[in-house]
Amino acid sequence: MTRERILNIIGIGLLVFCFAVALYRVFTREMEQRDPDRIVISFAHWQLESGIREAFDAIAQNYMEEFPHVTIRQIPIPERVYPTWLTVQLVGQQAPDLIQLGVGKGLTEDRLARYFVPLTEYVQQPNPFNVGTDLEELPWQETFIDGLQSELTLNEQLLEVYGIPNALFTIRVFYNQELWERILGDQPPPETLEEFIAICEEIRAFAQRTGEDIFPIAGSRYNGPLLMNNLFTSQTQRLILEANPARDLRPSSNFVQLEILRGNKSVGDTPFREGFALQSLITQHMQPGFQQLQREDASFRFERGGMVMIVSGSWDASSMHAEAPFPLGAFPIPFPSQEHPEFGHNVLGPVSERGIGTGAVFGVYRGTRNLDQTIHFLQYLTSKASAELFGEISGWLPAVEGVSVPDITKPFMPRMEGYPGGMGLWGATERSRVIDINQHHLAAGNVDRFINELESIYPRAIERDLSRISSNQLNNVMRMDCSFGGYEHLYRQLPEGRLREHLFNKMLEISETQIIQETNSLYLAHELEMIGR
Amino acid sequence: MQKSISTAKALREWRLYLFVAVPLLFILMFQYFPAASAVYHSFFEWDGDDTKRFIGLDNFRRILGDTTLWNSFILIGILVLANVLKLIPSIFIAVMIHRLKSDKAQYWYRLLVVLPMIVPQLVVLFIWKFFFDPNLGPLNKILETTRLMEVLAWFDSTFFAGNTFRTDAPVAWLSQEQLIVPALIIWGFPWIGAVGVLIYLAGLQSISKDVYEAADLDGVSAFQKFLYIELPLIMTQVRLTLILLIIGTLQSFGLQLLLLGEGGGAGGRGMVPGLWMYNQAFVANEFGYACAIGLVLFFFILILTIINNKYVRVDK
Numbered sequence: 077m078t079r080e081r082i083l084n085i086i087g088i089g090l091l092v093f094c095f096a097v098a099l100y101r102v103f104t105r106e107m108e109q110r111d112p113d114r115i116v117i118s119f120a121h122w123q124l125e126s127g128i129r130e131a132f133d134a135i136a137q138n139y140m141e142e143f144p145h146v147t148i149r150q151i152p153i154p155e156r157v158y159p160t161w162l163t164v165q166l167v168g169q170q171a172p173d174l175i176q177l178g179v180g181k182g183l184t185e186d187r188l189a190r191y192f193v194p195l196t197e198y199v200q201q202p203n204p205f206n207v208g209t210d211l212e213e214l215p216w217q218e219t220f221i222d223g224l225q226s227e228l229t230l231n232e233q234l235l236e237v238y239g240i241p242n243a244l245f246t247i248r249v250f251y252n253q254e255l256w257e258r259i260l261g262d263q264p265p266p267e268t269l270e271e272f273i274a275i276c277e278e279i280r281a282f283a284q285r286t287g288e289d290i291f292p293i294a295g296s297r298y299n300g301p302l303l304m305n306n307l308f309t310s311q312t313q314r315l316i317l318e319a320n321p322a323r324d325l326r327p328s329s330n331f332v333q334l335e336i337l338r339g340n341k342s343v344g345d346t347p348f349r350e351g352f353a354l355q356s357l358i359t360q361h362m363q364p365g366f367q368q369l370q371r372e373d374a375s376f377r378f379e380r381g382g383m384v385m386i387v388s389g390s391w392d393a394s395s396m397h398a399e400a401p402f403p404l405g406a407f408p409i410p411f412p413s414q415e416h417p418e419f420g421h422n423v424l425g426p427v428s429e430r431g432i433g434t435g436a437v438f439g440v441y442r443g444t445r446n447l448d449q450t451i452h453f454l455q456y457l458t459s460k461a462s463a464e465l466f467g468e469i470s471g472w473l474p475a476v477e478g479v480s481v482p483d484i485t486k487p488f489m490p491r492m493e494g495y496p497g498g499m500g501l502w503g504a505t506e507r508s509r510v511i512d513i514n515q516h517h518l519a520a521g522n523v524d525r526f527i528n529e530l531e532s533i534y535p536r537a538i539e540r541d542l543s544r545i546s547s548n549q550l551n552n553v554m555r556m557d558c559s560f561g562g563y564e565h566l567y568r569q570l571p572e573g574r575l576r577e578h579l580f581n582k583m584l585e586i587s588e589t590q591i592i593q594e595t596n597s598l599y600l601a602h603e604l605e606m607i608g609r
Numbered sequence: 610m611q612k613s614i615s616t617a618k619a620l621r622e623w624r625l626y627l628f629v630a631v632p633l634l635f636i637l638m639f640q641y642f643p644a645a646s647a648v649y650h651s652f653f654e655w656d657g658d659d660t661k662r663f664i665g666l667d668n669f670r671r672i673l674g675d676t677t678l679w680n681s682f683i684l685i686g687i688l689v690l691a692n693v694l695k696l697i698p699s700i701f702i703a704v705m706i707h708r709l710k711s712d713k714a715q716y717w718y719r720l721l722v723v724l725p726m727i728v729p730q731l732v733v734l735f736i737w738k739f740f741f742d743p744n745l746g747p748l749n750k751i752l753e754t755t756r757l758m759e760v761l762a763w764f765d766s767t768f769f770a771g772n773t774f775r776t777d778a779p780v781a782w783l784s785q786e787q788l789i790v791p792a793l794i795i796w797g798f799p800w801i802g803a804v805g806v807l808i809y810l811a812g813l814q815s816i817s818k819d820v821y822e823a824a825d826l827d828g829v830s831a832f833q834k835f836l837y838i839e840l841p842l843i844m845t846q847v848r849l850t851l852i853l854l855i856i857g858t859l860q861s862f863g864l865q866l867l868l869l870g871e872g873g874g875a876g877g878r879g880m881v882p883g884l885w886m887y888n889q890a891f892v893a894n895e896f897g898y899a900c901a902i903g904l905v906l907f908f909f910i911l912i913l914t915i916i917n918n919k920y921v922r923v924d925k
Contacts, residue, residue, distance in 0.1 A: 160891045167657045190658055289744075297870060365743030365781025367875065368868075373742075505893045509872045516784050516875040520772070544893070551660050 108147065115449050116147045119174035120162075122155040123436060126395035131469035135462045139453060146449060156370075166191050173444040174454065177239045177437045178228045185233045185593070186552040193440040194236035198451055199224060205459030210478060216455065220434065220475050228437040233549065233596070235589045240454050241434030242466060243391070244473035246408075246488050247302060250396055251385045252378070253403040255290070259384065265407035269307070269354075269419065272410040276361035279384050294383035295359065295366030296374035301515075303387040303409065304355040305500045306427075310411045311351035312498030313424040315341075329499040330545075330600070333538040337607045343530045347422045351501070352526055354412070354419050356518040367516055375399075390488035391435065394471035397484060406487040428494030434475040504541035510534060542600050549597035553590045560586045647900040655897035657890070668901035678902060681873075681880045682909075687790060688881070689858050695800035696850060702801050703809035704839055708831075719810070726803045734867045737796050741782040741868070749779050783868055786876035793879060796864065805850050812843035848917070855913050859906060862887055882906050 109116055123129070129152055136148035151172055153161050158176075165171040166187065175192075199217035206212050211219045217237065221244060224230055229239040251265070259282045266272040276292035283290040293303070312332075319331040319341070335341040342348075359366070363383070366374070378386040379400045387409065388396075396404055411426055412419040438457075444450050456462060463476035471484050481489065502508045510533050517526035563583050570576040651668055655661035672678060706718045725733075740748045752758040761774040773787050774780055782792045816839065824834055840847075862883030865873060871888050873880030882902065890899035 163657060163891055163894070186656070186658065186660065190660070363744055364778050365784050368741070368743070368781060368783035377744075509877075509888070509892075512870070512872045513875060513877040516786065519784070544895070547654065548656070551656075551662070555660055 114145055114147060115446050116149060117174070117446060117450055117453055118149040118151055118172035119176075119438065120151040120153055120165075120172045121176035121436065121438075122153050122158040123176070123391065124152055124154060125391055125470075126398040127470045128394070128436075128472070131466045131472075134465060134469055135457055138462070138465075139456050146453070148453065169443055171441045171443065173441055173446060173450040174438045175441055177439045178435070185231060186548050186555065188231055188238050188439070189234055189552055189555060191442050192238050193442050193444075193447065194234070194238060195240065195440065195451070196235075196237045199237050199240075203455045203459055205456050205461070209460045211460055211476075216458075219458070219460070219477055221477055222434050222475070226431075226434050226437075229434065233552075233589060233593050235585055235592070239437035239439045240458055241475040242436035242438070242458065242463070242472075243434065243470075244432070244475050244490065245389050245391055245435040246429055246432060246473070246490050247306060247387065247389050248393075248406040248488055249303075249385050249387050249409055250378070250392070251405045251407070252381060252383070252400070253405045255381060255384050255402070256405065259290075265405065266410045268410050268416070269310075269412040270416060273357065273361075280361065289382055291363040291383050292361040292385060293358070294374040294378040294386040295362030296369040296371050297367055298371035299374045299387050300359065300362060300366050301502055302389070303358060304515075304518075305502055306387075306409045306497075307354050307358060307411070308351040308501045309427060309497040309499065311347050311354060311419060311422040312500075313427075313495060314422055314498075315347045316499045317424075317496075330542065332499055333542060334600075334603050334607075337535055337538055337542075337604070343534050344527045347498075349523065349527060350419055350422060352518060352523050355501075355515075356521055356523050356526075359519040360521065362519075364519075367519060389435075390473055390485070393485065393488060397471065408491055424495040426491070426494040427497040428492060429490035430492050430494075431496070432490055436472070436475075504545070506537040506540040506544075507534070510537045539604060543604055546597045546600040546604070549593040549600075553594050553597070556586055556590050560590070647903050650897050651901035651904050653897045654895075655900075656894040657896040661897065664897075668898050669905075671898065672901055672905055677877060677880060678882060678885050678905075680877070681882045681885050684790065684793075684879070685859060685881055688793060689855055691794045692854050692858050693851070695797070695802075696805065696847070696854070698800045699802045699805035699850075700809055700840075700843070700847070703806045703813060703843075704835055706806070707810060707813040707839075719807075722801060722806045723803045730863070731867075734864060738783075738868055741792055743779040743781040743784075746782075748782065752780070784875050786878050789869065789874050789876070789878040792868070793864070796868075808846045808850060809843050812846040813839060816842050852914055852917050855917065856910050859883070859910050859913070882909075 108114055119132075121128075121132075129150060132150055136150065140146060140148055149172075162171070162175065165175075171191065177188075177192075200215050202212065202214060203216040203219055206214070206219060217224045220229075220241060222229070222241070224237050224240075226241070229241060230237050249265075256263075259279055260275060263275065266275055279290065279292040282288075295303075316329065316332060319335050320328065332341065336343065363377070374383075374386060375388075375392070375396070377383050379396070381402065393404075393406070408429075412423055414420045414423050414425065416423070438454060440447065440450050440454065457466075458476060460476055460479060463474045463479045466472070467474040467479055467485065468482060471482060473481065473485055473488055473490075501511055510530065514526055514529045517523075517529065560583060563579050563586070567576060567579045567583065570579065650661070652663060652665060653661040654664045654667070702722065706715055706722070709715045709718065740746050743749060749758070752761065758774060758780070759776055762771075762776050765771050765774040773785060780788065782788050820838055821834070824838060829837070860883055862881050865879045865881055865884045866887065868874070869879040871884070871892050873884055883906070886899045886902040886906065889895045889902060
C-alpha cells in the first residue's frame with residue numbers, strides 16, 4: 077500500500093469517525109427528547125460568572141436525584157450574543173423551556189405576551205418545596221423579597237407575572253484592598269461624591285509621583301456607563317418628579333422625553349447639563365479609551381492590579397473573588413450630597429435601593445412541551461433550601477425571604493434608606509445609541525460639544541423610541557383580541573360554575589390590560605401628533 | 610451560434626433533471642425563499658414575530674430620511690476605495706511568487722501566503738482589536754518606540770486641532786471619532802489576501818512562456834513586463850476580485866460590529882449599511898425596516914456590479 081493511499085484512508089477514517097460521533101450525539105439527544113418516559117427541561121441564561129453555572133448544576137443535580145425521570149439541561153450563552161440568540165430562538169420557535177429575561181431591549185410587552193406563559197395563577201399558590209419551612213403557608217409570590225413586584229417579574233402593562241427571580245442585584249464600587257492601602261493608607265471608603273473624587277485625585281497624584289501605570293477606576297463600554305448612569309440619576313431626581321403630570325409618585329422618563337419633544341425642556345437645561353458635567357468629571361478618572369474596551373478587558377485590568385476600583389454589579393462579586401489575587405472590598409456608589417456646591421442642588425438625597433428589584437429572572441417559554449414539569453422545577457429552584465444552596469455556591473444575594481447571606485455577600489445588601497432615583501441617560505434603543513456614539517465627548521471633557529450633538533439628534537431618537545413603544549402596545553392590544561375572543565366564545569358555551577367565573581375574571585383582566593396599553597399607546601401617539609412629529 | 614434542441618430530445622434523458630432538481634430545491638429554499646420573504650416583509654411593520662401590519666411603502670419613505678443609513682454609504686464609498694488600493698499588495702506578491710525561478714521556493718511562498726487562511730476570521734479580528742488597544746495594544750507601543758507618535762503629535766498640533774495624537778496620553782484608536790475610519794483602513798495590514806494571491810497566481814501561470822521570451826528579446830524591463838504583459842493578462846481575475854470586493858464590502862459588518870459595537874463607535878463613524886440593518890433587526894427589533902434596508906443594499910450592489918461589468922473591460 078502506498079503512502080498516499082494510507083494517508084487517504086486515515087483522512088477518510090477521521091472524517092467518518094467525526095461524522096459518526098456527531099450523528100450519535102444528535103441521535104441520542106433526539107432520542108432523549110422523544111423518550112416518553114423521560115422529560116428534558118432546558119434552561120438558558122447568560123450568567124457565565126464564576127460559581128453560577130455550578131450553583132445551577134448543583135440544584136439541577138439534586139432535582140434529578142429526586143425526580144429521576146427528568147433531565148435538566150443548562151444552556152449558558154454569552155451575554156453579548158444573548159439578545160440576538162434569544163430573538164432567533166423565539167422567532168424560530170425553538171426556544172428552551174426556561175429563559176432568562178432582561179438582557180438587551182428585546183423583550184417588549186408584545187414578546188412577553190406572545191412567547192411566555194403568564195405565571196400569575198401559579199404564584200398565588202404556595203411553593204410545595206417550601207413545606208416544613210416558615211414559608212410553607214405563603215403563596216409562592218410572597219416568598220420573594222420583592223413580592224414579585226419588580227420590573228422583570230410583574231409586567232404592569234400586561235398585569236401578569238412573567239418571571240421568577242433567583243437573585244437580588246446591587247451596583248457597587250469594588251476595590252483592590254492591597255492597592256488601596258498602599259496608596260491611601262487606612263482611609264475608609266468614601267460616602268459622598270466629594271470624598272470619592274478626592275480619593276481618585278489622590279490615586280492619580282500617586283501614579284504621577286511614582287510613575288506607576290495605575291488608574292483610579294477601570295472603565296469599559298460596560299462598566300463606564302454603569303457608574304456614569306448611576307451618577308446621572310442623582311441630577312434628575314427632582315426633574316423626573318416635576319415632569320410627571322399625574323403626580324402619582326410613579327415617575328416615568330416618558331414624560332420628560334415628551335417635554336423635550338414639546339420644546340419645554342432641553343438636554344441643555346441645568347439638571348441635564350450638570351448630569352453630563354458629573355459624568356464627564358468621573359470619566360477623567362478612568363483609563364483613556366475605556367469606551368472601546370469590553371467588560372472582560374476592564375475586569376482583567378482590575379484583576380491584574382493596575383486599577384484601584386471598578387464599578388460592577390453584585391453579579392460579578394463571585395468571579396472577582398475567585399479571580400483577583402488580592403482581597404476585595406466593595407462600597408455603594410457615592411452620590412453628591414445636597415451641600416455639594418456644583419451638583420448638590422439637583423439632589424433630593426441618597427438613592428434608595430429598596431426598589432432595585434430582583435435578577436436572574438426566568439420566564440417559561442409558551443411552546444414548552446412540559447409546562448407542568450418546567451414550573452415544578454422552577455418552584456424547586458426557588459425554594460428556600462435551593463435558594464440557600466444557590467447563594468452559598470454563587471455568592472449572590474438571595475431573592476427568597478429569610479435565606480441567610482454568606483459573609484462575602486454582605487457588602488452587597490441593598491441600601492434601604494433614601495429617595496427614588498431620577499431618570500437615567502441610557503434608555504430605549506435609539507436613545508441609547510445616540511448616547512453611546514457621543515459619550516466620547518464627555519470622556520474628552522467636552523460637555524458643550526456633547527450637548528450640541530445631542531440637541532440635534534436626541535429629540536429624533538426620543539420620537540423614534542416613543543412611536544415604537546406606542547406601536548408595540550397597539551400590536552399587543554390587537555394580539556390580545558384573539559385571546560379575548562377565544563375566552564368569550566368558551567364563556568358563552570359553559571354552564572354557570574367556577575370555570576365560567578374564572579373565565580370571566582380572565583376576560584376582565586385582559587380588557588383591563590388592553591385599556592391600559594391602548595390608553596398609553598394612544599396618549600403617546602396623540603402627543604407625538606400634537607407636537608408635530 | 611448555439612443550436613436549439615427539440616423538447617423530445619431534451620426530455621429523453623429526463624432522469625438527469627432529477628439530479629439537478631435536488632440542489633435546485635435547496636437553492637430555492639435557502640437562497641431565494643429568504644430573499645423573497647425579505648422583499649415581502651419590507652412592506653410591513655414587523656418585529657420578527659407572527660404579528661405584522663401592512664404599511665405599504667412607509668419603510669422605504671423612512672429610508673429616504675434616514676441620515677444614519679445614507680451617511681453609512683459615504684463610509685462604504687471610502688472603504689471600497691481603500692479596499693481597491695488594498696488589492697495592490699496581493700497583485701504584487703502574486704507577481705513576485707510567479708517570477709521565482711525555483712519551483713520549491715514558489716511552493717513554500719504559496720504555502721506561507723495561504724497558511725494564515727486557516728486562522729478563523731474571528732480570531733484575526735480579535736487580534737486586531739488587541740492591536741488597537743490604547744493601553745496594552747502593540748500599535749501604540751510601536752508608535753511610541755519608533756517615536757513616530759511624536760511626529761504624529763507634531764503634525765496634528767501644527768495642522769489640525771491637536772487633540773488626536775498626544776505624547777502624554779495613549780491614542781484611543783476605536784473611541785476617537787477622527788481615528789475610526791483610519792483604523793478601519795489600517796486593519797488587515799499588509800493587506801495580502803490569500804485568496805486574491807491564489808487567483809492572480811492562477812492567471813499569471815496561464816501566461817505563455819513565449820510572451821516572456823519575446824519581451825526579453827525586446828529588452829523589456831521587469832516593471833514594463835508587469836505593466837504591459839502581466840497586469841493586462843490578469844485583468845479578468847482583477848475584475849472578479851473587484852466584484853467580490855465590492856459585494857463583500859457592501860455586505861460586511863462583522864469587523865465594525867466586533868471593533869466598534871452595534872452603534873458604529875464614536876460619532877457613529879464606523880456605521881456601515883449592513884451594521885445599520887443588523888442594528889435595526891436585532892437591537893431595535895424592526896425586522897420589516899431591516900428588510901427594506903436590505904433591499905436598498907441589494908439594488909446598490911446590483912447597480913455597482915452592472916457598472917463594473919460594463920466599464921471595467923478586459924481587452925486581451
